[in-house]
Structure formats: C-alpha cells, structure tokens
Amino acid sequence: MANPVQSDAEVLASTAEGTYRRLVLRAPEAAPRVAPGHFATLAVGGPGSSLLLRRAFHIDRADPAAGTIELVLADHGAGTRELRRARAGDRLALIAPLGTPFPLPEGPVSALLVAEEYGAAALLTLAEEIRRAGGQVGFILGAAGADRLYGVERARALTQDVLVVTADGSAGLPGRVTGPLAQAIAAIDARVVYTAGPAAPAAETARIAQELGVRCWTAVETPMACGTGICMGCVLPVVGADGVSRFTRCCTDGPVFDGARVRWSELGSVPPDLEGAPAAEVAAR
Amino acid sequence: MNPEDVDLTVPFGPHTLPNPLTTASGCAGYGRELARFVPLDELGSVTTKTITARPRAGAATPRTAETPSGLLNAIGLQGAGIDVFVRTELPWLAERGARVLVSIAGERLEEYAEVAARLNGRPGVIGIEVNLCCPNAAARGPVFAGNPATSYDVVRAVRQVADADLPVYAKLSPDVTSITEIAAACVQAGADGLSMINTTQGLAIDLDTLRPALASGAGGLSGPAVRPIAVRCVHQVHAAMLAGRMPQVPIIGMGGLRSGRDALEFALAGADGVAVGTTLFHDPAAPLRILDELRAELAARGFAKFTDVVGLAHRTTPRPEGSP
Numbered sequence: 001m002a003n004p005v006q007s008d009a010e011v012l013a014s015t016a017e018g019t020y021r022r023l024v025l026r027a028p029e030a031a032p033r034v035a036p037g038h039f040a041t042l043a044v045g046g047p048g049s050s051l052l053l054r055r056a057f058h059i060d061r062a063d064p065a066a067g068t069i070e071l072v073l074a075d076h077g078a079g080t081r082e083l084r085r086a087r088a089g090d091r092l093a094l095i096a097p098l099g100t101p102f103p104l105p106e107g108p109v110s111a112l113l114v115a116e117e118y119g120a121a122a123l124l125t126l127a128e129e130i131r132r133a134g135g136q137v138g139f140i141l142g143a144a145g146a147d148r149l150y151g152v153e154r155a156r157a158l159t160q161d162v163l164v165v166t167a168d169g170s171a172g173l174p175g176r177v178t179g180p181l182a183q184a185i186a187a188i189d190a191r192v193v194y195t196a197g198p199a200a201p202a203a204e205t206a207r208i209a210q211e212l213g214v215r216c217w218t219a220v221e222t223p224m225a226c227g228t229g230i231c232m233g234c235v236l237p238v239v240g241a242d243g244v245s246r247f248t249r250c251c252t253d254g255p256v257f258d259g260a261r262v263r264w265s266e267l268g269s270v271p272p273d274l275e276g277a278p279a280a281e282v283a284a285r
Numbered sequence: 286m287n288p289e290d291v292d293l294t295v296p297f298g299p300h301t302l303p304n305p306l307t308t309a310s311g312c313a314g315y316g317r318e319l320a321r322f323v324p325l326d327e328l329g330s331v332t333t334k335t336i337t338a339r340p341r342a343g344a345a346t347p348r349t350a351e352t353p354s355g356l357l358n359a360i361g362l363q364g365a366g367i368d369v370f371v372r373t374e375l376p377w378l379a380e381r382g383a384r385v386l387v388s389i390a391g392e393r394l395e396e397y398a399e400v401a402a403r404l405n406g407r408p409g410v411i412g413i414e415v416n417l418c419c420p421n422a423a424a425r426g427p428v429f430a431g432n433p434a435t436s437y438d439v440v441r442a443v444r445q446v447a448d449a450d451l452p453v454y455a456k457l458s459p460d461v462t463s464i465t466e467i468a469a470a471c472v473q474a475g476a477d478g479l480s481m482i483n484t485t486q487g488l489a490i491d492l493d494t495l496r497p498a499l500a501s502g503a504g505g506l507s508g509p510a511v512r513p514i515a516v517r518c519v520h521q522v523h524a525a526m527l528a529g530r531m532p533q534v535p536i537i538g539m540g541g542l543r544s545g546r547d548a549l550e551f552a553l554a555g556a557d558g559v560a561v562g563t564t565l566f567h568d569p570a571a572p573l574r575i576l577d578e579l580r581a582e583l584a585a586r587g588f589a590k591f592t593d594v595v596g597l598a599h600r601t602t603p604r605p606e607g608s609p
Contacts, residue, residue: 006322006570043567047543047574050354052508052567079351093568225349225356226566229318231311232334232360233349247342247363252318268500269345276340276366 001229001252002038002097005030009094011086012068018147020118021073021084022060023092028067030096034059036104036126037196037219037256038097040071041227044079046093051079056224056251058196059097060121060151069096072121072150098227099255102126102217105192108134112190113155114177114205116142119197120151122219126194127158138188139163142177142201146170161188178204185212195259197221199236199267206259216259222250237263237271246275288580292590295329295558297535298452298477300411302329302384302558304576305591306548309507309539309562310335310388310414310456311360315374316381322569326382327576332560333370333378335388335416338396340366350489350498354541355510356563357487359501362390362419367400371407379409386412386454390419394442401453402446412452415443415476418483418505430458430483433470444475452477454537459485459514468522469531478535479522480560482515508541508563515540516554523555523596543571545578552591553598 009025016022030040041054057071073084086092104126105111111130113123120141127137138161143149145168155162163180164172173180178201185193185208195205196219209216225233228251235247236254239261248254263271270277293304307330313319316331325331343363350357364370370387378385387404391397397415404410417430417439429435440455447453455471457464459482468479484505489498497503519538526533538556542548543564551559564571579591588594 001318001321004321006568047568047571049567050509051351052354052356052563053349053351054567095569223347223349225351225358226569228322228566228569230314230569231349231358231566232314232343232363233346233358235343235346235348235363267346270342274342276342276363278342 002099003033004095004098004228005033006095008091011088011090011092014087017072018149019075020150023071023073023086024068025071025092025094026067027069027094027096030094031062031067031069032064034062034069034097035101036129037099037101037122039099039255040069040094040096041098042071042083043093044082053079053225054095054227055079055083056227058118058121061125072118074118095227099251100253102194102219102256104129104133105135109191110136110138110188112138112140112185112188112193114140114181114193114195116177116197116201117144117148118150119219119221120155122196123194124151124154127155131158136188137161138184138190140165140177140180140184142166144168177201178208181205181208182212185209185214190214192217195219199264202259203262203264206262206264210260217256218259218262219255220250220257220262221255224251227251237266237274239263244275245271245273286584286587286589288577288584290589291580291583293576293580295592297330297558298412299450300384303327304329305552305558306572306576307332307386307537307558307560308565308572309560310416312562312565315370316378316383317374319565319569320381323572325378328383328572329558330384330386330411331378332386332414333388334364335362335390336367336370336400337362337364337390338367338399340364345500347498347500350504352487352489352506353510355506355508356566357489357499357504357506358484359499359504361501367403371403375407375409383409384411385409386414388414388416388456389443390416392420392422394438397439398442398446401443404451405448410451412454413443413447414454414456414480415440416456416483418456418458428458430467431461433467436467437470437474440471440474440476454478454480456480456483457518458483459518464518465522465525465530468525472532472534476534478537480537480539481518481522482511482540485511485514509543510541512541512547516550519551519556520554520598524599527596527599543567543575545575545580545582548575548579549582549594552594553596555596555599557595
C-alpha cells in the first residue's frame with residue numbers, strides 16, 4: 001500500500017495529446033514517492049460537488065526534482081470532462097501515489113510492454129527504469145484508432161521495437177494488441193511482460209504470456225469508488241500466495257497483479273471456492 | 286465566541302468522547318487505509334466495516350455506481366471475519382488510540398451473538414453497532430431490519446452476550462413503513478442507542494450494457510442524495526422519544542453528511558453523534574474539516590457546547606424573528 005499525499009495541486013500545464021489531455025501538476029511531496037504503476041485520483045469539484053467519486057488516472061511521469069507529476073485524462077463522461085477543462089493556474093484535489101507499483105525485473109532482462117490507448121502512460125517510465133538497469137524493452141501499443149494512441153513517439157525514443165496496432169487499421173497493423181503478442185515475445189526474447197489497461201486485453205495478454213512460460217504483470221483498469229481502499233468496490237478474484245483465492249482490491253493490493261494469479265475468466269462472478277463465498281444453498285437463492 | 290472554545294465532547298456509555306464524529310460503517314474499512322489521511326484518535330470514534338463470524342467474499346462486481354449526489358453500492362459485506370479482526374485489525378486500531386465502535390452482522394442470531402461475545406474485554410472497543418441490514422438466512426433473504434420482531438431478536442441476542450459496559454447500538458434501515466416502530470422494538474430489546482440511517486435501496490441502469498449497473502441489481506444508496514431522508518428519520522424517532530412513545534436513547538445520525546453545517550443539522554434533528562460516510566470517498570481528510578466547521582457553526586450561533594443543540598429543532602417556541 002502506497003504512502004499517499006493529499007493536496008490541492010496547482011495545474012502547471014495542460015496539453016492535448018491525441019484525444020487525451022495531459023496535466024502537469026505541482027506535487028512536491030507526492031512526486032518523490034511515485035514508482036511506475038502507481039496511480040493518482042482527482043476529485044471533481046469541491047466539497048459540495050454532486051459527483052462524489054474521485055477519478056483515477058495513471059501517473060505518466062513523476063519528477064521529484066521539479067516537484068511535479070503528470071497525468072493523462074481520457075474522456076470517460078461528465079467527471080473527466082470537467083477535469084479536462086482544468087488549465088494552468090487552476091487547483092485540483094489530488095491524492096497520489098496510490099496502489100502497488102510494478103515489481104522491477106531483477107537485473108538486465110528483456111521486457112515486453114503492452115498497452116491499449118492511455119494505458120501506455122503506466123509503462124513509459126517503467127521502460128526507462130528497465131533500460132537504466134541494463135535491460136531491453138519492446139512495446140506493443142494499440143488503440144481503437146490512430147487518434148487514441150498514446151506515447152508512441154516516446155516509446156520509439158527508447159527502443160526501435162515498437163509495434164503499433166489499431167482496431168480500425170488507421171495506424172500500424174490492424175487488430176488488437178494481443179494479435180502480435182506471441183511473435184513479439186519471441187522476437188525480443190522477452191522474459192517478462194508488463195501490461196496496463198482494461199481487464200479484457202490484460203486477461204488475454206496474461207493468458208498468452210503464461211502459455212509461453214513468461215511472467216506477466218498486469219495493471220488492471222477497473223471502476224473504483226474511493227481509490228484508497230476503504231470501500232471494497234474494486235475487487236478482483238486473485239489467488240493469494242497461500243493458494244487461497246480472495247476478492248482483492250485493485251486500489252491497494254493492485255492495480256498491479258501477477259497475471260497468472262488473477263482468475264480472469266471469472267470476473268463479474270463470485271467463484272464458489274473463493275474464501276467466504278456463500279454456501280451452495282445460499283448462492284442458489 | 287471563538288470556535289476553538291466550543292466544547293464538542295459527548296458522553297458515550299461510560300466514556301467521554303472528544304467529539305461526536307464517527308465514521309459510517311463500510312466507509313472507513315478497518316481504519317488502516319483511512320489512517321493515511323486522518324489521525325484516527327482525532328475522531329470521536331471509528332466505526333468499523335461490518336464484521337461477521339466467518340470470512341465473507343461479498344458480492345460480484347461491479348459493486349458501485351455513481352448517481353446524482355449519491356453512490357449506489359452492493360459490496361455484500363465482504364470481510365475477513367472476526368478472527369482476523371481481533372487478531373490483527375483491532376490491536377492495530379487500539380495502538381493508535383482509536384476508540385472503536387465495531388459494526389457486526391450475521392445471517393443468523395447465533396452469528397450476531399458469536400461475534401459480539403468475541404468483543405468483550407478487548408482494548409479499544411467502546412461499543413457495538415448491530416448492522417440489521419444482513420439477509421436473514423432463516424427467512425431466506427429479507428434483512429432483519431425490515432421488521433420489528435426480527436430487529437428485536439437480533440438486538441436482544443447481542444445485548445445478552447455483550448459486556449454491560451459496551452453500549453449496543455442498532456443501525457436502522459430507512460426502507461421500512463414505520464422507523465419509530467422498529468426503533469422502539471430495538472430499544473425494548475435492550476439497545477443502548479440507535480444509528481440511523483443505513484443506505485436506502487436504489488437501482489441504476491448502465492446504458493452501455495443495457496443492464497443494471499451493479500452486478501447485484503439493486504444496491505444501497507448513500508451520499509448527500511439521502512441526507513433529507515436521514516434527517517427525517519432522526520427527527521421522527523427523536524420526536525417519538527420526546528413524546529414518550531419510546532424510551533429516550535442516544536442517536537447517531539448519518540447519511541450524506543459532508544460538512545459542519547450538516548452535522549449541526551443532524552444534531553438539531555436529535556442526533557447525539559454524527560457519522561461521515563460516503564464523503565470519505567470524495568475526501569478522506571474530511572473529518573477534520575467537518576469538526577472545524579462544526580465548531581465554527583456552533584460558535585456563530587453562540588452555542589458553547591455541542592450537546593446544547595441536540596434536538597433543538599423540536600422546540601415548540603416561536604421561530605426566531607426575521608425567519609420566514
């Protein structure tokens with residue numbers, strides 16, 4: 001569980017990137033605490049807001065020297081639209097960092113980083129850290145269309161192994177990020193796969209990696225109510241280190257999970273062998 | 286009057302709490318996560334997420350959905366169970382000086398009693414809140430809170446096993462025809478106080494999936510959207526006490542509280558204490574702000590003590606001059 005800081009953070013810059021907005025926030029206390037995979041939340045409006053739930057965002061970058069963190073905002077509805085209107089000089093109610101970050105590989109290994117759309121924001125600084133440790137990285141970055149890709153140029157600045165995939169074929173290969181996954185793992189001899197994004201591509205990425213005997217860490221995007229661990233809203237069925245499956249919070253124990261421990265095919269259900277699952281008679285009610 | 290001079294202390298069973306503010310059950314976990322944002326010993330008390338006799342997996346996801354000024358949830362009382370609570374969570378809370386009101390539930394009377402008995406003599410525990418909104422296994426589904434007889438049975442089962450110095454509060458559902466009838470049954474069963482309200486049932490439909498937004502279908506609505514319902518319930522039950530229709534016991538008011546102004550409103554309606562719930566999702570540091578605001582609201586009206594305003598809205602004297 002992270003050690004977060006709550007602050008009224010000044011917006012230093014707001015820029016458009018494709019269909020996304022990238023906010024640079026002044027967060028001198030939070031920035032040094034951020035590791036790749038951590039996330040942040042913003043409240044929509046002040047204490048009298050009618051939108052009660054904070055919105056969660058990947059932390060694209062944290063700069064302890066500058067005392068800033070950078071978030072990427074997609075348009076998910078009224079709340080995110082309001083936040084996307086923030087401009088330099090505005091203040092936003094920030095909590096960061098939250099969650100459990102990606103474990104870094106031990107030593108110089110080859111890693112494949114896979115993300116759809118703004119999920120790439122969670123992986124770019126991770127790639128930098130893997131490179132700093134002497135490792136190699138490759139990327140598969142996908143989106144519905146070219147305007148929804150994120151971080152492609154920054155990925156290309158880190159490695160020549162960047163595959164772009166779009167569902168409508170408007171950039172790169174047509175299809176989904178999982179299409180070229182097995183080939184890409186083989187091509188760069190990846191020993192670990194990192195992925196960030198919605199459950200469906202994360203599940204498929206984890207499945208393919210597992211079949212190939214490659215470790216896979218998934219930062220799962222799931223609806224959150226509080227983001228701080230107090231509400232138990234954002235759980236996934238995860239197999240614990242003791243072999244027992246439990247509903248586990250994405251906001252504190254995650255968002256990063258070992259892809260082999262998440263029971264992907266049972267999301268949205270209560271697997272009967274989960275700790276504390278109702279007895280069969282009650283479940284049938 | 287200087288807000289700093291306002292006395293917020295309130296009696297609670299054999300204790301005196303530094304202020305009337307607690308957390309609403311299910312909105313503060315077991316305290317650990319919230320402690321990163323607010324020192325738990327600065328709250329009057331901390332009410333835990335509901336504890337059950339054995340671990341509970343809870344409901345399928347999605348479990349939450351935002352609604353106008355509200356939140357729908359169907360968490361399904363996920364929890365690790367009383368063993369883990371007394372072994373790891375409660376000692377942690379006690380070490381931090383938290384005064385803990387433990388919310389408990391079960392699907393059978395024996396489960397309520399089993400959990401309550403395990404709390405006797407535990408450092409840090411100052412009371413028990415009986416969450417009556419748990420499905421009654423014997424009746425195959427409806428919650429205990431819906432009916433005076435089942436509410437009575439649960440409270441009585443808990444009161445019989447809990448130490449005499451542990452106040453037992455019954456947490457009431459607003460989804461009943463007559464909340465005063467249920468309140469009276471709980472007090473008759475030995476409840477030392479009443480917490481009101483639990484969430485009220487609601488449902489939202491996701492227009493992308495064309496299905497209910499929550500996996501469970503309906504869920505409990507909380508947040509400022511329900512505050513007038515909560516204030517009405519507190520006012521109604523306090524009025525019944527004043528009218529002698531039931532014994533007078535303390536009330537903890539909750540439901541959409543997010544400011545000192547709201548805390549004062551609950552107190553005026555008849556609440557001896559107040560709880561902050563869904564607001565913690567928006568601002569986990571809200572309790573300290575709310576206490577500051579409450580002091581300021583009281584000072585601005587010339588009240589030196591929080592306890593002086595409890596139930597004042599029930600006065601029959603004429604409204605102040607200049608009021609509409």
